[in-house]
Amino acid sequence: MTAPTDTQATLLPLRQMIPRALGVLLVVAAVVAVGLGLRWYSNAGQEERTAEALDAARTRTAHVLTYDGASLDTGLARARQQVTGEFAARLDGIANDLLGPTGQADAVSTTATVARAAVVASRPDRVQVLLYVDQVTSSATQPVPRSTTGQVLVTMTLVEDQWLISEYQPL
Amino acid sequence: MADLKTRLDEPAGGRAVDEVPGPGSGAGSAIRDPDDPVTEPEPDDPVTEPAPDDPATGTDTSEPGPTATTTTAVAGPALGAEPDPPAEAAVPTSATAHTPPGRWTVLVACMAGLLILLTAVDGLLYVEGGDPAAGLREPALDAARQVALDLSTLGTDNVDAKLPQLTESTTGPFREEVTGYADYLREIRKQGQLSSAGTVTAAGIERIDAERALALVAVSTTGTDVAEPDGQERRYRLAVELHREGGRWLATAVAFVA
Numbered sequence: 001m002t003a004p005t006d007t008q009a010t011l012l013p014l015r016q017m018i019p020r021a022l023g024v025l026l027v028v029a030a031v032v033a034v035g036l037g038l039r040w041y042s043n044a045g046q047e048e049r050t051a052e053a054l055d056a057a058r059t060r061t062a063h064v065l066t067y068d069g070a071s072l073d074t075g076l077a078r079a080r081q082q083v084t085g086e087f088a089a090r091l092d093g094i095a096n097d098l099l100g101p102t103g104q105a106d107a108v109s110t111t112a113t114v115a116r117a118a119v120v121a122s123r124p125d126r127v128q129v130l131l132y133v134d135q136v137t138s139s140a141t142q143p144v145p146r147s148t149t150g151q152v153l154v155t156m157t158l159v160e161d162q163w164l165i166s167e168y169q170p171l
Numbered sequence: 172m173a174d175l176k177t178r179l180d181e182p183a184g185g186r187a188v189d190e191v192p193g194p195g196s197g198a199g200s201a202i203r204d205p206d207d208p209v210t211e212p213e214p215d216d217p218v219t220e221p222a223p224d225d226p227a228t229g230t231d232t233s234e235p236g237p238t239a240t241t242t243t244a245v246a247g248p249a250l251g252a253e254p255d256p257p258a259e260a261a262v263p264t265s266a267t268a269h270t271p272p273g274r275w276t277v278l279v280a281c282m283a284g285l286l287i288l289l290t291a292v293d294g295l296l297y298v299e300g301g302d303p304a305a306g307l308r309e310p311a312l313d314a315a316r317q318v319a320l321d322l323s324t325l326g327t328d329n330v331d332a333k334l335p336q337l338t339e340s341t342t343g344p345f346r347e348e349v350t351g352y353a354d355y356l357r358e359i360r361k362q363g364q365l366s367s368a369g370t371v372t373a374a375g376i377e378r379i380d381a382e383r384a385l386a387l388v389a390v391s392t393t394g395t396d397v398a399e400p401d402g403q404e405r406r407y408r409l410a411v412e413l414h415r416e417g418g419r420w421l422a423t424a425v426a427f428v429a
Contacts, residue, residue: 022279029286036293116410116428118375118387130375130387132408132428149429151389151408153373171372171389171406 050119053127053156056163058114061131061154064091064165065112069139084159085166108139115149125158126166307384307415308376314340314420315386315411316374322425323369323392323407325352327360342414342421367394368402377410384413384420387428 060082067075076091083091112135120128131152138145155167321337334353341349359365369392377385388409395402412424 019276019279022276022283026279026283026286029283029290033286033290033293036290040293116377116387116408118377118385120373120375128375130373130389132387132389149408151373151406171391 046122046124049124049158050122050127053122053158053163054117054119054129057127057129057131057154057156057165058117060156060163060165061133061152061168062112062114064168065133065135066110068109069107070109082165083168084157084164087165087168090168108137110135110137120153127156127163129154129156307381307420308379311379311384311413311415311420312374312376312386314413314422315384315388316371318422318425319374319388319390319409319411320369320371322349323371323390324367325356326366326394327356327364328366330356330360340421341423342416343423345422345424363397365394365396367392369393372406382415384415386411386413 063082064079067079079091080088112133114131115134116132118130120130122128131154133150133152135148135150136145137148151171153167153169153171154165156163157166318337318340321333321340325333325337330353334350337349337353338346356365369390372389372391374386374388377387379385388411390407390409391404392407393402393404408428410424410426410428411422412426413420414423415421
């Protein structure tokens with residue numbers, strides 16, 4: 001009874017080591033596989049996120065730059081929903097500048113469209129976008145609409161699953 | 172005993188397919204077997220005790236009975252080939268205990284191998300598949316910036332110096348266009364000077380794949396000529412089309428976006 005247990009004592013661990021080592025290898029490989037898979041997934045997801053940010057930059061910038069002097073409050077309320085961070089803080093100042101001393105009297109209205117958009121830099125939670133913007137502006141003093149073109153550098157930041165404008169720089 | 176061992180050994184080895192009729196019971200014995208050596212140490216010592224063993228496992232796996240005879244026949248010579256029966260006796264003892272782990276080892280090894288393969292594929296996907304244009308983005312953007320800058324700084328004063336660089340960074344019909352513009356600049360040089368100072372204010376990639384890219388480049392230029400000696404700052408919205416040739420991004424078109 002004792003002799004076989006001895007041989008088992010010496011042989012069993014050795015024999016068991018192979019499957020155990022393989023088991024450990026399996027776990028390590030599984031962890032590495034899952035880890036790499038996740039990284040790949042997030043990397044692939046980055047392309048998608050960037051596309052979302054680019055899309056958001058187009059529509060939100062157009063929203064912010066489109067306003068009707070007659071209902072600037074409504075426009076401003078809508079614009080606030082498109083922005084975050086530094087630009088949100090600046091937005092009120094911009095609105096006051098637009099209103100100026102004349103307030104809503106001048107009734108300037110502008111319709112903005114984004115002609116082209118390109119990704120300048122892309123990070124998981126921040127995407128910088130270059131936009132070519134076309135604006136058609138009309139006012140009480142200038143009833144004939146005037147077209148202008150411009151380019152802006154916009155930084156989109158991911159806030160609670162939404163890409164919002166956090167920086168806005170006309171070029 | 173030796174017969175039993177080989178009988179149990181065989182299914183783990185190459186006989187798994189032959190044993191299809193009893194794999195369920197085989198798996199059952201695989202779990203129960205580790206008890207066998209513990210409960211049967213004495214039968215192990217006397218090598219001439221196959222009979223007590225047979226009924227013991229016979230209760231476990233009654234079906235293998237018929238197949239057992241065939242496997243014994245095969246295993247017989249294999250055992251005979253082994254030179255040291257006493258020494259070997261010890262190893263098969265544990266082998267009997269670990270025939271199931273042997274099966275597991277194969278399974279685990281297969282899974283480990285599969286996982287290692289999966290990891291390698293994952294790695295490849297991560298390196299190459301994540302964003303096919305990930306590594307191309309920056310070079311394409313740099314090329315677009317450079318061409319836009321070179322074009323916006325091209326004047327009668329620097330056309331000879333700039334042209335080689337421009338022809339090298341452009342391709343196709345657009346290269347001829349650039350050469351034509353250079354000729355025009357050389358021509359008007361006789362009448363007067365035209366110079367331009369340009370800067371790139373921003374540049375981005377509109378779309379890109381492994382071969383083609385479209386970049387937007389916003390430039391600001393201050394051009395001076397006879398009509399405008401003081402120069403006037405102008406802002407241009409450019410779209411630069413690029414094609415990848417021999418690992419380099421070359422401009423195939425530069426257009427003003429009105």
